[in-house]
Amino acid sequence: MSVFGAEGEVDWSAERYARDAGFVAELARPLVDLLDPRPGERVLDLGCGDGRLSAVLAARGARVVGIDLSPDMVAAARARGLDARRMDAAELDFEAAFDAVFSNAALHWMGARMDAVLAGVYRALVPGGRFVGEMGGFGNIAAILTAILAVLDRRGIDARPHLPWTFPTAEAWRRRLGAHGFRVARVESIPRPTRLEAGMAAWLDLFAADLLALAGPAARAAVRDEIVELLAPALRDGDGYWYADYVRLRFVARRPEEEKA
Numbered sequence: 001m002s003v004f005g006a007e008g009e010v011d012w013s014a015e016r017y018a019r020d021a022g023f024v025a026e027l028a029r030p031l032v033d034l035l036d037p038r039p040g041e042r043v044l045d046l047g048c049g050d051g052r053l054s055a056v057l058a059a060r061g062a063r064v065v066g067i068d069l070s071p072d073m074v075a076a077a078r079a080r081g082l083d084a085r086r087m088d089a090a091e092l093d094f095e096a097a098f099d100a101v102f103s104n105a106a107l108h109w110m111g112a113r114m115d116a117v118l119a120g121v122y123r124a125l126v127p128g129g130r131f132v133g134e135m136g137g138f139g140n141i142a143a144i145l146t147a148i149l150a151v152l153d154r155r156g157i158d159a160r161p162h163l164p165w166t167f168p169t170a171e172a173w174r175r176r177l178g179a180h181g182f183r184v185a186r187v188e189s190i191p192r193p194t195r196l197e198a199g200m201a202a203w204l205d206l207f208a209a210d211l212l213a214l215a216g217p218a219a220r221a222a223v224r225d226e227i228v229e230l231l232a233p234a235l236r237d238g239d240g241y242w243y244a245d246y247v248r249l250r251f252v253a254r255r256p257e258e259e260k261a
Contacts, residue, residue: 029056031104034252035132037062041099044124046089046117046133047106051077057102058082065098089113092120099126103133108140111166118180125255131182137189137249138169144203144245147230148211151223157214164210173249182253189249196242200228200235203244 032053037043039061045054048066050073058064066077067087077084089106090113101121110117121131145163152159168176170187177184196203204212204224215223235243 031102031132031134031250032056032060034250035100035102035130037100037102042097044094044098044101044121046101046103046121047109048077048082048084049073049106051080051082051084053102053104054082054084055080062100067092090116090120092117092124094120094124096123096126098124099129101125101129101131101133103131103135105135107133108136108165108167114166114176115180118176118182122180122182122255127255128257129255131177131253131255132251134248134250136165136167137173137247138167139189139191139245139247140165140167141245142247143231143234144200144208144227147227148204148208151226151230152211152214155215155219155223159211159214162211162214167247168249170249173251177251177253181255183256184251184253186252187249188251189247192246192248193243194246196244200231200242200244201225203242204228 035043035057037057037060041062043057043062043064045051045057045064045066048054048068049070051066054064054066054077064082066074066082066084067089068074068077068084069086069088071086074084074086089110101124107114107117125131149159170189174184174187177187201224204227212220212224235245237243
């Protein structure tokens with residue numbers, strides 16, 4: 001989901017995301033259960049995308065506000081009848097407005113501005129409100145990332161300064177939440193190899209588009225195909241199915257009921 005600001009803004013196509021990455025929302029159903037939204041609760045969906053999970057939260061009786069930076073995603077979420085707003089996650093302007101903040105597969109795109117994001121989430125919660133989310137954790141897409149860097153390096157391109165993702169360890173994430181005042185109840189790292197029905201090339205076109213673009217328009221397709229070829233022995237099974245080497249970081253934290261003066 002496109003939820004970050006000027007330092008790497010990406011505008012997602014809602015149609016393409018639904019076609020090639022629908023698994024992202026489907027695999028997050030246990031996260032919805034962990035949030036356990038109750039009827040009448042006010043929930044902020046941080047990086048709502050096309051609103052598939054926001055709609056699930058709303059169906060459970062929550063009053064949901066979804067935010068995303070992609071106009072196309074926001075339009076798709078509104079088409080579901082949701083209160084979806086185009087907003088930068090690092091510039092939240094809510095004050096004690098929500099009982100819970102929920103986020104799936106979005107926070108790892110916000111690394112450069114994470115402190116502003118977390119400060120805004122804290123302000124947005126009522127005292128005692130909970131922050132429940134899942135993001136890429138340490139080791140996420142390690143093979144994919146290594147292949148991308150290696151293929152671009154062969155062309156004299158150092159892609160490391162352009163990486164859009166941040167994948168913290170569980171302990172580093174616990175510390176970071178604590179530094180912003182949250183009381184952390186749970187942080188766990190979950191290895192989750194994920195089958196890519198659309199294939200690895202489609203994954204790269206969707207999620208690594210900016211990195212592929214570093215090679216220039218003429219070489220982009222060749223770079224992508226070389227990455228795919230390099231990854232095949234590790235991430236394509238004997239039946240020809242592709243898998244992403246995902247590691248997810250799932251957490252539950254709260255804004256304390258009583259805060260220090």
